[in-house]
Amino acid sequence: MATRGIAISLFSGAGGLDLGTERAGYEVRAAVEWDRDAVATMEKNFSHLRGPVINDDILMVPTEQILAAAGLAATERPDLLIGGPPCTPFSKSGFWLDWKRDGLDPTASLLQEYTRVLREARPHRFVLENVYALTYNNKASRPAFxxxxxxxxEAGYDCVWQVLHSADYGVPQSRPRLFxxxxxxxxxxxxxxxxxxGGLWEGKESGRLTHPYVTAGQALDGLVxxxxxxxxxxxxxxxxxxxIPPGDNYLFYTENRGHPSPLFRWRSKYWSFLLKLSPDRPSPTIQAQPGPYIGPFHWxxxxxRVPELRRLFTFPDSFEFVGSRNxxxxxxxxSVPPLxxxxVVRALHGQYLYEG
Structure with missing residues (x-):
């Protein structure tokens, strides 16, 4: 397939969004990421990068430098801008902190770095991924959204937004994200x-039955x-x-569930506390920094294990991650699951991949 053009990537992380973008026909030519291990992961796995990943705080990286890294002159436009700015104050896992709900976390400003590059680079298309809680109607999230x-x-673009659930698109993990x-x-x-x-899609264009969800058991089958x-x-x-039975969590040890020696009060912990995978369902959302008792754990x-995490995110088995286990x-x-x-990127051009 002929390339759809040049993509530049912001907040690249390990490159899940980038990998899916390349599978959809673009070439990721330049990337910006501040974490050194993620930079090393990107450089090990992406052949279309014209040079090293720009390993710097994006607040310090001018748009001209990003375009130059992609082999573009300041007057040339990339075909696609992609990125998922970290938005800690709006993530569900951190929203219990008052100062985050009040929008006082400085990482919130990274949204403005994305729109700065959008305004200055003038790509022909863009994809911005983020936590779905950014759309919540409260005093922090909604004004930021x-x-x-x-x-x-104001940058000269029209856009559409939607929260997509990864399991609805063939990923063996239930992971809602804003696109x-x-x-x-x-x-x-x-x-x-x-x-x-996942079943019947009620959209305007299709009333067909879709594929059943891909389960964790299917994803990990045969993996050594x-x-x-x-x-x-x-x-x-x-x-x-x-x-704890597969698919269950700490609620197994509550009086409400009939446990003879209850250890926990009903709904006294996060749902992911002592959460165990079920081989018959997609994995629950896998967190970046889980606590010692935060699942999902294997059945x-x-x-x-790392190869299992790769599968549940749809990274290929050959994809190499650099850094410590943490x-x-x-x-x-x-990461955004590459699948x-x-x-998402194919849909920019009307390719909806009904076949999954």
Whole structure:
């Protein structure tokens, strides 16, 4: 397939969005990422980069430098801008902190760095990915989201936004994420991809039955892995994990569920506390920095191994991550599943991949 053109990537992380973009026909020629391990991961796995990943705080990186890294003159426009600015104050895992709900986290300003590059680079299309909580109607998220949409408009673009659930697109993980797609004003506006998995889709264009969800058991079937030193769950609660049925969590040990010796009050913990994978369903959302008792854990009563994480995010088995075990967990947990990214980017051109 002929290339659709040149893409530049911001907040690239380990490159899940980038990998899907390349599978959809673009060449990622330049990337910006501040984490050194993620930079090393990108450079190990992406052949179209014209030079090293720009390893710097994006606040310090002018748009001209990004364009030059992609082999473009300051007057040339990239075909696609992609990126997922970190937005800690709007993530569900951190929203219990008052100062984050009040919008006082400086990482919120990274949204404005994306729109700055959008305004100055003038790409023909763009994809912005983020946490779905950014759309919440509260005193922190909604004003930030409305500002983002206003800045996209002021940059000369129309856009559409939607929260997509990765399992609906063939990813063996239930992971809701916000995707904003845009094009210059006056040009045809792209649409989000139609779900391909999970049952009946009620959209305007299709009433067909789709594929069943891809389960964690299917994703991990046949995968041979080696034990990891940190995979055993110990400490105060680790011994409770074996009795929890696959797909269940700490609620198994509550009076409401009829446990003879209840250990926890009903809904007194996060839902992911002592959460165990079910081989018959997609994995729950896998976090970048889980606590010691935060799942999902494997149904074999241990932490997931790196090759298993790769599969549950739809990275190829050959994709190499650089860094410590904790760093790799963070890189994978912060990633856009490449399969979902591919379908989103293909949808920019009306390819909806019904076949999954």
């Amino acid at each position: 409305e500002r983002l949409l206003r800045e996209i408009d 904003i797609l845009g094009a210059p004003k006056g040009e045809p506006l792209p649409a989000h991809p139609y779900p391909s998995h 892995t080696e034990p990891e030193p940190s995979e055993i769950v110990g400490g105060k609660y680790g011994h409770l994990l074996p009795d 074999e009563n241990r932490r997931l 760093s790799v967990q963070a890189q994978i947990g912060n 979902l990214a591919e379908k």
